[in-house]
Amino acid sequence: MAKLNSSDIAIKVTAVNKSYIVGKKKTPALENINLTIQAGTLFGLIGPDGSGKTSLFRILTSLLLPDSGEIWVDGLNVITEYKNLRKRIGYMPGKFSLYTDLTIKENLDFFASLFGTTFEENYDLIKDLYVQIEPFKDRRAGQLSGGMKQKLALCCALIHRPTILFLDEPTTGVDAVSRKEFWEILQSLKKEGITILVSTPYMDEATLCDQVALIQEGKILDVDTPAQMVNKFTNPIYAVKGANMLLLLRELEKDPSVERIYPFGEHHHLVMKEKDVLPVLPLGVTINKIKPNIEDLFIHLMQHHE
Amino acid sequence: MSPLRYILEKEFKQIFRNPAILKVIFIMPVIQLIMLPMAADYEIKNINIAVIDRDHSAVSNQLVQKITASNYFKLVSYDNDFDAAMESIENDKADLILEIPKNFEVNLYNEKESKLFLAVNAINGVKANLGAAYLTNIVQAYNSDFRIETLTPVRFNEIPIIEISSSNWYNPKMNYKIFMVPGILVLLITIVGMNLSSINIVREKEMGTIEQINVTPIKKAHFILGKLIPFWVIGIVVISVGFLIAWLVYGIIPLGSYFTLYVFAAIYLMVILGIGLLISSYSENQQQAMLVTFFIMMIFVLMGGLYTSIDSMPIWARWFTRLNPISYFIEVMRMVVLKGSRINDIAPQLLIMVIYAIFINTWAVLSYHKRS
Numbered sequence: 080m081a082k083l084n085s086s087d088i089a090i091k092v093t094a095v096n097k098s099y100i101v102g103k104k105k106t107p108a109l110e111n112i113n114l115t116i117q118a119g120t121l122f123g124l125i126g127p128d129g130s131g132k133t134s135l136f137r138i139l140t141s142l143l144l145p146d147s148g149e150i151w152v153d154g155l156n157v158i159t160e161y162k163n164l165r166k167r168i169g170y171m172p173g174k175f176s177l178y179t180d181l182t183i184k185e186n187l188d189f190f191a192s193l194f195g196t197t198f199e200e201n202y203d204l205i206k207d208l209y210v211q212i213e214p215f216k217d218r219r220a221g222q223l224s225g226g227m228k229q230k231l232a233l234c235c236a237l238i239h240r241p242t243i244l245f246l247d248e249p250t251t252g253v254d255a256v257s258r259k260e261f262w263e264i265l266q267s268l269k270k271e272g273i274t275i276l277v278s279t280p281y282m283d284e285a286t287l288c289d290q291v292a293l294i295q296e297g298k299i300l301d302v303d304t305p306a307q308m309v310n311k312f313t314n315p316i317y318a319v320k321g322a323n324m325l326l327l328l329r330e331l332e333k334d335p336s337v338e339r340i341y342p343f344g345e346h347h348h349l350v351m352k353e354k355d356v357l358p359v360l361p362l363g364v365t366i367n368k369i370k371p372n373i374e375d376l377f378i379h380l381m382q383h384h385e
Numbered sequence: 386m387s388p389l390r391y392i393l394e395k396e397f398k399q400i401f402r403n404p405a406i407l408k409v410i411f412i413m414p415v416i417q418l419i420m421l422p423m424a425a426d427y428e429i430k431n432i433n434i435a436v437i438d439r440d441h442s443a444v445s446n447q448l449v450q451k452i453t454a455s456n457y458f459k460l461v462s463y464d465n466d467f468d469a470a471m472e473s474i475e476n477d478k479a480d481l482i483l484e485i486p487k488n489f490e491v492n493l494y495n496e497k498e499s500k501l502f503l504a505v506n507a508i509n510g511v512k513a514n515l516g517a518a519y520l521t522n523i524v525q526a527y528n529s530d531f532r533i534e535t536l537t538p539v540r541f542n543e544i545p546i547i548e549i550s551s552s553n554w555y556n557p558k559m560n561y562k563i564f565m566v567p568g569i570l571v572l573l574i575t576i577v578g579m580n581l582s583s584i585n586i587v588r589e590k591e592m593g594t595i596e597q598i599n600v601t602p603i604k605k606a607h608f609i610l611g612k613l614i615p616f617w618v619i620g621i622v623v624i625s626v627g628f629l630i631a632w633l634v635y636g637i638i639p640l641g642s643y644f645t646l647y648v649f650a651a652i653y654l655m656v657i658l659g660i661g662l663l664i665s666s667y668s669e670n671q672q673q674a675m676l677v678t679f680f681i682m683m684i685f686v687l688m689g690g691l692y693t694s695i696d697s698m699p700i701w702a703r704w705f706t707r708l709n710p711i712s713y714f715i716e717v718m719r720m721v722v723l724k725g726s727r728i729n730d731i732a733p734q735l736l737i738m739v740i741y742a743i744f745i746n747t748w749a750v751l752s753y754h755k756r757s
Binding site for chain 1: 391598
């Protein structure tokens with residue numbers, strides 16, 4: 080395969096497979112993954128725990144060799160040109176993996192020096208982030224709160240001004256306010272021209288991405304923009320609410336005209352097989368037609384997939 | 386060289402922020418070097434002896450007196466019942482039984498020959514061996530005294546006797562501390578060095594920091610050297626503390642030069658740390674690394690020539706000890722401290738250590754993979 084033109088395609092993954100040996104059994108982690116990510120996009124990899132997100136990230140960041148397949152990142156072949164690639168990518172693993180016995184500033188200086196650069200040189204890129212943790216810059220990383228750790232980790236991943244940023248579940252275990260802030264930061268990084276690949280188990284974060292890929296059991300179910308993706312959901316969907324929610328769920332599950340019903344916040348989401356057909360509802364139950372969201376789609380795709 | 390400088394800076398910071406490591410560096414050598422040589426005494430005293438005297442003669446009396454006067458033996462029973470003596474061995478009250486048969490004195494005078502019976506409790510092998518040897522010596526000494534007293538020399542002597550007088554070279558008073566202390570010092574820096582280095586890389590694996598390191602363009606050799614050098618410095622510090630204690634507490638000053646010792650120690654540490662890093666890079670977690678280190682160290686220490694003489698091991702074991710770095714350093718340590726050997730005298734050992742160090746550390750660098 081010829082060298083890719085790196086100006087428009089940031090990541091190209093072709094027919095990647097990876098399996099782990101668990102005991103004596105071969106367990107597939109990724110099966111025939113194909114993915115193309117345009118440069119400058121904020122790309123979300125959405126899937127539940129154990130779906131293969133981290134394995135894919137580790138392959139893309141040259142930490143893990145796939146069993147087969149071809150991967151190009153930023154115009155470089157990940158398998159053969161990994162040495163050059165490592166200078167250009169930033170990776171923030173899901174687990175906090177900076178030195179807990181070094182301070183914020185020491186971690187930043189150390190990782191900057193490993194890339195042959197300095198904290199000052201790329202300060203403008205991380206400035207917005209850094210000012211938030213600056214008051215604690217002499218505090219050891221191990222003593223920071225979850226939100227601050229995550230900001231520090233992002234700073235460290237950005238310190239060498241990478242062209243592509245890999246964020247593996249950056250918002251897991253972070254409070255709602257910090258999560259919102261974090262996504263705002265990602266939007267501003269995108270404006271700097273950095274391609275961002277972010278994985279998350281939270282469906283609501285999918286809508287904040289330019290493009291999303293849904294991943295389940297090592298297979299990519301669909302890749303599209305969040306808006307287009309929900310358009311693929313054609314069945315009518317309703318939100319139902321009653322006094323006895325559990326009983327309501329049990330009753331409606333039995334109805335043959337119901338495709339599926341599942342709890343969703345304070346409502347149940349009810350998906351019907353055909354339009355204009357409503358199930359027989361007990362007294363006092365409210366029903367409203369709603370627009371499907373990405374989570375409804377994901378549940379839909381998951382069950383179809385099975 | 387500059388990436389290495391940053392790695393070293395980071396490693397040193399981490400070491401000095403870990404109070405446990407500092408304790409290991411200074412308190413461990415002090416305690417071990419003061420406690421172990423005092424306790425690890427090769428001279429066996431207080432051997433409990435049960436004497437069965439069936440003769441009750443002047444000669445048997447004299448013999449028993451000689452034995453008890455020697456300071457090595459403690460008389461626990463003195464009667465003529467073998468079963469009682471045997472019981473005291475079974476109760477661990479006696480280590481040796483000496484049986485003086487009936488007519489011991491009469492036979493000695495009349496037939497110019499008499500026999501003694503010696504039974505040894507071999508549960509504590511060292512004590513049994515040495516006890517039997519001491520006792521044989523005393524009996525022999527008594528024997529020659531007896532000859533001089535009783536057999537008035539006709540001309541000079543009827544039977545030719547070879548008399549041995551020995552002098553101990555390099556350690557005239559056979560002070561066991563002079564060879565134990567430097568040996569324990571070798572074990573000490575081995576334990577400190579191998580333990581610290583073996584849990585290091587694996588700690589980064591456990592903390593996950595190795596992932597963050599692996600995605601950087603850092604060179605493998607830099608990473609390994611960055612781990613090796615700080616522990617090397619610690620090792621040199623520990624050995625210096627050890628020399629200081631050896632001098633202050635035991636008055637041991639090497640006959641040879643400290644320079645020779647430091648040259649060897651410098652290379653030796655590279656071997657030990659390399660082994661530690663190798664274990665670390667193959668281990669999944671700290672527990673595993675500690676167990677493997679413990680296993681290897683146990684073999685190295687017990688087969689290192691400090692506690693048992695390598696020359697008395699079977700041939701296969703002697704070959705095996707050639708792979709044991711501890712045995713080289715203990716040998717060199719004794720050569721330099723006791724004999725005053727110089728660099729050229731220890732050149733063969735030094736050369737082997739250099740080859741060993743290159744081999745182990747190359748392996749350690751190669752075994753560390755930045756991707757799986």
